[in-house]
Amino acid sequence: MELFKPEFGLVFWMFLAFACLYFILAKWAWPFIIKSMDERAALIDKGVAYAQEAKSKLDNAKRDADALVADARKQQADILRDAAKMKTEIIEQAKAEAAVEAKKVTDAAQVSIEQSRKESEHQLRQDVGAYALQIAEQVIRRNMSDDKAQRDLVKKLLTEVESSN
Amino acid sequence: MKKVITAIVALVILALMAWGYAESAAHHGHGDAKVNPKETIFEHLGDTYGWEVPFSHTKKISLPIIAFAKGGGLHCFMSSRVTGGDTWQDGDASFKIPHEGDYKGKLVQVLDDGTEYRPWDFSITKNVLGILIAAALVILMAMSLRKWYKREGMKGPKGFKGMLELVIDFVYTDTIKPIMGKDAPKYGPYLLTAFFFILTMNLLGLIVIFPGGANLTGNLAVTMVLALITFAVTNLTGTKHYWKDIFWPDVPIALKCPVPMMPLIEFLGILTKPLALMVRLFANMLGGHMVVIVLILLIMVFAQMFGTAVGAGTAIISVLLSLFMLVLDTLISFIQAFVFTLLSTIFISMAHIHEEHKALTE
Structure with a gap:
C-alpha cells in the first residue's frame, strides 16, 4: 500500500514548498492584506459613525433653521406692527406740530396787526393834535376880529378835518 | 419548459456517452486486459513519474527524475526514459521502474549483481x-x-x-x-x-x-x-x-x-x-x-x-x-x-x- 508509506522525496518537496510559501506570504502578503482589511473596516466604521453624526447634525440644523425662520417671521410682524404704530404717531405728531405752528403764525400776525393799529392810533392822535393845534392857532388869530367869523372858521376847519380823514 | 428540454437533452447525451463507454469497456473486457479495479484505483490515487496527458491513458507528460545513486552521484533525467518499463543507463548507474516486487512503480537502481536498490529519490513526480x-x-x-x-x-x-x-x-x-x-x-x-x-x-x-x-x-x-x-x-x-x-x-x-x-x-x-x-x-x-x-x-x-x-x-x-x-x-x-x-x-x-x-x- 504505497499510499500509507510516506515517500521521503515527497515529504522533502512538500516541506520545501510549504516553507517557501510561508516565507513569501508571511513577509509580503498576509500582514499587508490583514492590515489593509483592518484599515478599511475601521474606515467604514468611521464613515458610518460620521454619516450618522452628519445626519443628526443635519436634522438639528433643519430644526434650528425652522426655529430661526419662525422667529424671523415673528420679528417681521412685530416690526410691521411697530412701523404702522409709528406711522400714525408721526402723522399725529406732525398734525399737532402743524397746528402749533399755525397758531404761532396767527398769533404773530395778530400781534403785528395790533401793533400797526396802535401805531396808526398813535399817528392819528398826533395828526389830530397837529390839526387841533393848527386850528387853534388859526382860531386864536381870527378870534380877535369876529365872533361869528370865528365860529364859521372853526366849523369849516372841522369839516376839513372830517373830510380829510 | 426550457429547463425540461435541457434536462432531456442532457439525459440523452449522457445515455449515448454511457453506451459508448460501456461498449468500449465490454470490448476491452473480451481481450486480455481485464478491468482490475484495485490496480486502477491505486494507480489513480498514487504518485507517478509522469503526468497523463488529458484524455489519454498512454501518453504522459515527462517529468524530471532526480536521484542520488548508491555509491554517490546525482542523476537527473526525464521520466519518459523509464516510464515505458525500459532500463535507462545514466552515466555509471542504470535505473528502471519495476512492475512488481517491493518497489513496484518506484524508481530503482539496478546494481551490477542484478539486485534492485531504492536510491534517494528527489524526483519531481506528479x-x-x-x-x-x-x-x-x-x-x-x-x-x-x-x-x-x-x-x-x-x-x-x-x-x-x-x-x-x-x-x-x-x-x-x-x-x-x-x-x-x-x-x-x-x-x-x-x-x-x-x-x-x-x-x-x-x-x-x-x-x-x-x-x-x-x-x-x-x-x-x-x-x-x-x-x-x-x-x-x-x-x-x-x-x-x-x-x-x-x-x-x-x-x-x-x-x-x-x-x-x-x-x-x-x-x-x-x-x-x-x-x-x-x-x-x-x-x-x-x-x-x-x-x-x-x-x-x-x-x-x-x-x-x-x-x-x-x-x-x-x-x-x-x-x-x-x-x-x-x-x-x-x-x-x-x-x-x-x-x-x-x-x-x-x-x-x-x-x-x-x-x-x-x-x-x-
Missing part, C-alpha cells in the same frame, strides 16, 4: 509538481489581492478577489482572532498559509485533468508534513504553563505521583493531536476521490460482466452519483481545509496558556 502548482497558485492569489490593495487603497475588491477577501476575513477575523487573541498576528500568517495551501490542493485534486488530478491531500506524506509543522509550532512555542499542565496537571496527587498516569495521558495527547490532523485530512480527501473512482469503475465492471446495456444503465446512475460526490467533495475540500486550520489554531492557542487566562477559566 504529486511534487502538483504541490508546486498549488503553491504557485496560492502565491498568485495572495499577491493579486496585495496588488489590489496597493493600487486601489481603500476600495473593496470585486469578483474573485472579493471572494478571496471574504474567505480571509472568515478564516482570520472570525476564527483565528477570537481564538488566539493577541497572538493572532504572530501565528495568523502560518494558519492562513496552511488554509489556502490545503484548500488549493484539495480543489486541484478534484479537477480531473492536468494541472489538477494529483491526489495531493489524499497522500499521507503531504498531510504528515502539514501536521508535523503544526506539531512543531505548538510544542516549540509552548509556554511554561503548557508544559506544567502536561507533566504536573491539577489532579489529585494519587493520579500522578507514584504512577504518572495523568502525565502519560497528557503526553500521549501531544502526539495524538497531530496524528488526528494528519489522518483526518488524508482520509477525508482519499475517501472522496475513491468513491468517485469506484462509481466510474462500476460502469466498466458491470459492462464486462453483464454486457453493454447494463453498463449503459449503470453509467447514468454512476455519472449522476459521482457528480453529486464531486459537488460534495468541493464542500468537503473547504470544510477540511477549515477544520485543519481551526484545530491548528486551537492546538497552538492551547499551548499559550498564561496564568491570568487560567485564573479566568477556573
Whole structure:
C-alpha cells in the first residue's frame, strides 16, 4: 500500500514548498492584506459613525433653521406692527406740530396787526393834535376880529378835518 | 419548459456517452486486459513519474527524475526514459521502474549483481509538481489581492478577489482572532498559509485533468508534513504553563505521583493531536476521490460482466452519483481545509496558556 508509506522525496518537496510559501506570504502578503482589511473596516466604521453624526447634525440644523425662520417671521410682524404704530404717531405728531405752528403764525400776525393799529392810533392822535393845534392857532388869530367869523372858521376847519380823514 | 428540454437533452447525451463507454469497456473486457479495479484505483490515487496527458491513458507528460545513486552521484533525467518499463543507463548507474516486487512503480537502481536498490529519490513526480502548482497558485492569489490593495487603497475588491477577501476575513477575523487573541498576528500568517495551501490542493485534486488530478491531500506524506509543522509550532512555542499542565496537571496527587498516569495521558495527547490532523485530512480527501473512482469503475465492471446495456444503465446512475460526490467533495475540500486550520489554531492557542487566562477559566 504505497499510499500509507510516506515517500521521503515527497515529504522533502512538500516541506520545501510549504516553507517557501510561508516565507513569501508571511513577509509580503498576509500582514499587508490583514492590515489593509483592518484599515478599511475601521474606515467604514468611521464613515458610518460620521454619516450618522452628519445626519443628526443635519436634522438639528433643519430644526434650528425652522426655529430661526419662525422667529424671523415673528420679528417681521412685530416690526410691521411697530412701523404702522409709528406711522400714525408721526402723522399725529406732525398734525399737532402743524397746528402749533399755525397758531404761532396767527398769533404773530395778530400781534403785528395790533401793533400797526396802535401805531396808526398813535399817528392819528398826533395828526389830530397837529390839526387841533393848527386850528387853534388859526382860531386864536381870527378870534380877535369876529365872533361869528370865528365860529364859521372853526366849523369849516372841522369839516376839513372830517373830510380829510 | 426550457429547463425540461435541457434536462432531456442532457439525459440523452449522457445515455449515448454511457453506451459508448460501456461498449468500449465490454470490448476491452473480451481481450486480455481485464478491468482490475484495485490496480486502477491505486494507480489513480498514487504518485507517478509522469503526468497523463488529458484524455489519454498512454501518453504522459515527462517529468524530471532526480536521484542520488548508491555509491554517490546525482542523476537527473526525464521520466519518459523509464516510464515505458525500459532500463535507462545514466552515466555509471542504470535505473528502471519495476512492475512488481517491493518497489513496484518506484524508481530503482539496478546494481551490477542484478539486485534492485531504492536510491534517494528527489524526483519531481506528479504529486511534487502538483504541490508546486498549488503553491504557485496560492502565491498568485495572495499577491493579486496585495496588488489590489496597493493600487486601489481603500476600495473593496470585486469578483474573485472579493471572494478571496471574504474567505480571509472568515478564516482570520472570525476564527483565528477570537481564538488566539493577541497572538493572532504572530501565528495568523502560518494558519492562513496552511488554509489556502490545503484548500488549493484539495480543489486541484478534484479537477480531473492536468494541472489538477494529483491526489495531493489524499497522500499521507503531504498531510504528515502539514501536521508535523503544526506539531512543531505548538510544542516549540509552548509556554511554561503548557508544559506544567502536561507533566504536573491539577489532579489529585494519587493520579500522578507514584504512577504518572495523568502525565502519560497528557503526553500521549501531544502526539495524538497531530496524528488526528494528519489522518483526518488524508482520509477525508482519499475517501472522496475513491468513491468517485469506484462509481466510474462500476460502469466498466458491470459492462464486462453483464454486457453493454447494463453498463449503459449503470453509467447514468454512476455519472449522476459521482457528480453529486464531486459537488460534495468541493464542500468537503473547504470544510477540511477549515477544520485543519481551526484545530491548528486551537492546538497552538492551547499551548499559550498564561496564568491570568487560567485564573479566568477556573
